[in-house]
Amino acid sequence: MTARHLLLVGGGHSHVEVMRRLGQRPLPGIRVTLLSRDRFTPYSGMLPGYIAGHYRYRDVHIDLQALAARAGIEFIPASATGLDRMARTLITASGAAYPYDAVSLDIGSTxxxxxxxxxxxxxxxxxxxxxxxxxxxxxxxxxxxxxxxxxxxxxxxxxxxxxxxxxxxxxxxxxxxxxxxxxxxxxxxxxxxxxxxxxxxxxxxxxxxxxxxxxxxxxxxxxxxxxxxxxxxxxxxxxxxxxxxxxxxxxARGADWLTTTGLALDAQGFIRVGDTLQSVTDAGVFAAGDIASMDNQPRAKAGVIAVRQGPPLAHNLRRFLRDQPLRPYHPQRRWLAxxxxxxxxxxxxxxxxxxxxxxxxxxxxWIDRRFMRRYRGARDATSSV
Ligand SMILES: Cc1cc2nc3c(=O)[nH]c(=O)nc-3n(C[C@H](O)[C@H](O)[C@H](O)COP(=O)(O)OP(=O)(O)OC[C@H]3O[C@@H](n4cnc5c(N)ncnc54)[C@H](O)[C@@H]3O)c2cc1C
The missing domain is CATH 3.50.50.100 (FAD/NAD(P)-binding domain)
Structure with missing residues (x-):
């Protein structure tokens, strides 16, 4: 039997947690790929500190290639530009096509x-x-x-x-x-x-x-x-x-190419999702972070929301690929900014x-550095990036 394929698109704040969890507890019989435009993804909470000169570039970026390697996930540096939902295939800027059984989008806003x-x-x-x-x-x-x-x-x-x-x-x-x-x-x-x-x-x-x-x-x-x-x-x-x-x-708005996918989008072009973080149009398409717009529980576009969606997203992707019922997620109304x-x-x-x-x-x-340590291997900490 060929392995089913989970395709993670974008290395945003939710997907880094999904990858970390998949590394800790792999999904038997499931092949996982991360396709992301950039190898180094910034942690939003530390960006102002980087500009102010308190942190170096490497302090505020997660190396997606290294994180994927540790989790046994294939990393493909590419930009998604289309989704053929009938064929369950994701298309990239170079025209390459990647088939999937489930796809999850965490590509931020534009x-x-x-x-x-x-x-x-x-x-x-x-x-x-x-x-x-x-x-x-x-x-x-x-x-x-x-x-x-x-x-x-x-x-x-x-x-x-x-x-x-x-x-x-x-x-x-x-x-x-x-x-x-x-x-x-x-x-x-x-x-x-x-x-x-x-x-x-x-x-x-x-x-x-x-x-x-x-x-x-x-x-x-x-x-x-x-x-x-x-x-x-x-x-x-x-x-x-x-x-x-x-x-x-x-x-900010959703990426233009999403309008060609047939997925239901909100007025700003963000993907409308239900409480399970699945598109309201297509159960095989998940979305989290800025790009997701929760129909029943609208929230601000913030890194902290994207981070919190990581665990329920990981959980529901796992259950979807095992044909188990998914669990609704209820984000907090208030959080400490x-x-x-x-x-x-x-x-x-x-x-x-x-x-x-x-x-x-x-x-x-202290919170930010602890967050970054979760997605770092021993080698990243000493890399020269
Ligand atoms: C200056 C500044 C400071 C901020 N400070 C804070 C803060 O202190 N706290 C807070 O909560 N929020 C903050 N925010 C908001 C925060 O940055 C966003 O809400 C957060 O980054 C959203 O995370 P995300 O996971 O949705 O996407 P992102 O973190 O934007 O990640 C998107 C990922 O997808 C990849 N990608 C994008 N397009 C494609 C594509 N087509 N194909 C493949 N990959 C793609 C990118 O390379 C990236 O890896 C700040 C924003 C700014 C601009």
């Missing part, structure tokens, strides 16, 4: 520039490799020639707030180390919302608004960005704001509760 021109003139925070290259180039430019420059970040959620604080922290430290005046750099944060961090309680929002003011970061609330060009951006009131770099950390402030401080926020300081950052650092 920046949505709309008609603003941000796709040509701004850089999106994700995928991280594109952002990282542009960030390193900016770092080099600023250090080589510390003249006045304006840097704009668009998006008032945790990603945008953490990123502008992290970039300022790092560039300030680099200029001070060279004896240059960091006040030549001007930062601004733009959000269409009435305040930053709209999903957090008012105390947290006020705390960050005060912090941004103290750090002289211009805050433009209620100012939707309607256009981005080579010299900056334009807001809905028609004003042009000069900026040498525009970083896009707002609005730890939002960093660029320096080694962070704010903990959950419901109406919040507390901030250096200790919170150390707590977050």
């Amino acid at each position: 920046p949505d520039p709309g008609q603003t021109g941000a796709d040509r003139h701004a850089v999106a925070a994700k995928p991280i490799d594109g952002f990282d290259a542009r960030w390193r180039a900016l770092l080099e430019r600023v250090c080589a020639d510390p003249r006045p420059r304006r840097i704009a970040v668009v998006g008032g959620g945790a990603g945008g707030v953490e990123l502008v604080l992290a970039m300022q922290h790092r560039l300030t430290a680099e200029l001070q180390a060279r004896g240059a005046d960091p006040s030549v750099l001007r930062f601004a944060l733009y959000t269409r919302g009435a305040s930053v961090l709209p999903t957090h309680n008012p105390r947290v929002r006020r705390r960050f608004q005060r912090l941004l003011a103290r750090r002289h970061i211009g805050l433009h609330c209620g100012e939707a960005v309607t256009a981005v060009d080579a010299h900056g951006l334009t807001t809905a009131d028609g004003r042009h704001h000069d900026a040498e770099e525009v970083i896009w950390v707002t609005r 730890l939002v960093t402030t660029g320096d080694r401080h962070a704010v903990a926020s959950r419901g109406a509760f919040s507390i901030g300081g250096r200790l919170v950052w150390h707590f977050k650092d």
Whole structure:
């Protein structure tokens, strides 16, 4: 009898846990493949710390090839571009076709520039490799020639707030180390919302608004960005704001190619799934992380949600391939968010509760490093990446 085939697409936060569990307890008679665009996948919780200079590239990335090898899973570096559900085959950018018995998608979200021109003139925070290259180039430019420059970040959620604080922290430290005046750099944060961090309680929002003011970061609330060009951006009131770099950390959608699969998608193009994390259209297609939109239990797009979906996804994939009934998953309504402030401080926020300081950052650092250790082998820890 030929082995049945489980195809994992995308090495996001849910799939790394699925792989780890499959490594601990292999599925007899099932062949497993991970197909992912990138070999090194970033852990979202540590990205701002990497930009701020607290972590190295290898501290915040999981080596998917090594993780797969340890779990006895074949790793294929490729981008999925299509799904032929009748033939139960996944298609890649090179035209290769991979048959499956069950497929699971954890491919994250895609920046949505709309008609603003941000796709040509701004850089999106994700995928991280594109952002990282542009960030390193900016770092080099600023250090080589510390003249006045304006840097704009668009998006008032945790990603945008953490990123502008992290970039300022790092560039300030680099200029001070060279004896240059960091006040030549001007930062601004733009959000269409009435305040930053709209999903957090008012105390947290006020705390960050005060912090941004103290750090002289211009805050433009209620100012939707309607256009981005080579010299900056334009807001809905028609004003042009000069900026040498525009970083896009707002609005995300599902990958375009999903529209050709016939899978039911929500208004933003994310795959609609039921409580078992199966597509509402096709029981053989699972989805988790940002790309999944739970019909009955909508949740924010956050790495912490993707991480939590890992265990129930692993469980249900196992049961599906054994023809056993699946178990519904009920995600938490509230979770502890730890939002960093660029320096080694962070704010903990959950419901109406919040507390901030250096200790919170150390707590977050401990949680994040413990998370990364779970997906590392002894050799990864010493690799030179
Ligand atoms: C700057 C920033 C900071 C953030 N900080 C936090 C935070 O502190 N806490 C938090 O909870 N959330 C945070 N987020 C949000 C978080 O990054 C996302 O919610 C999280 O990454 C989603 O995880 P995922 O598993 O869905 O996908 P991802 O982590 O995006 O992984 C997707 C994977 O799929 C692969 N892939 C993509 N497309 C394809 C394809 N077509 N074919 C094959 N492989 C593909 C990619 O290479 C990658 O390995 C932050 C986001 C940003 C931008």
